[in-house]
């Protein structure tokens with residue numbers, strides 16, 4: 001199994017730091033988180049002991065027993081306390097004072113979808129839980145059939161979490177739309193005209209906004225439920241790495257919020 005995609009994300013974040021200086025702080029933080037996640041992912045792949053196998057396999061079951069994953073949580077908290085934005089670092093500090101039973105509750109809540117609803121988040125706890133769980137969920141998803149033939153829903157077919165973003169990929173003379181899961185990063189096909197929040201499919205209720213600053217990233221907003229999602233258009237920029245470009249284009253989120261829309265799912269950094 002290749003670890004190339006982790007390096008690709010970190011490299012893209014570095015590159016965008018130069019392109020979008022306003023996002024350099026958040027992109028530097030993302031690089032630290034991604035490096036941590038890469039190490040955790042590598043550990044899950046390469047250490048093949050029964051204990052570790054069971055630990056991450058259990059994530060997909062209803063009896064979630066995150067022993068091995070939890071053993072990495074103190075390292076994540078220490079990292080975030082050291083290099084995270086103030087609010088997130090304070091949350092990590094508070095979490096570090098709690099015991100492992102409380103950590104386990106938090107991780108299980110994240111796995112059970114109680115995370116990242118739209119609107120302003122009061123706490124960075126869900127972000128920290130997701131940063132820890134994401135590599136495990138991504139590895140599990142990578143071990144399944146990635147194509148999900150025939151599936152066109154708006155919830156992840158692997159882990160049932162909401163999508164983080166949309167992606168447009170070249171197909172024929174046009175583009176094919178897919179959605180990317182906010183937890184396991186599974187990508188699946190989705191109809192072009194569909195709100196992934198309320199399933200609105202009337203084209204006059206779904207609006208696309210683009211700006212000059214980010215020609216390959218657009219806001220797709222629903223006038224029925226007022227949710228929005230960002231879509232990375234790879235037909236316009238084939239070098240984009242969706243999870244990173246989504247984070248780097250935070251001014252679009254500020255604009256969408258000012259227009260009265262709520263993000264369907266906060267990204268890994270809680271934006």
Ligand SMILES: [Zn+2]
Pocket residue numbers: 156157158159160161181182183184185186
């Ligand atoms: Zn998923």
Ligand SMILES: [Zn+2]
Pocket residue numbers: 195196197198199200222223224225226227
């Ligand atoms: Zn909607």
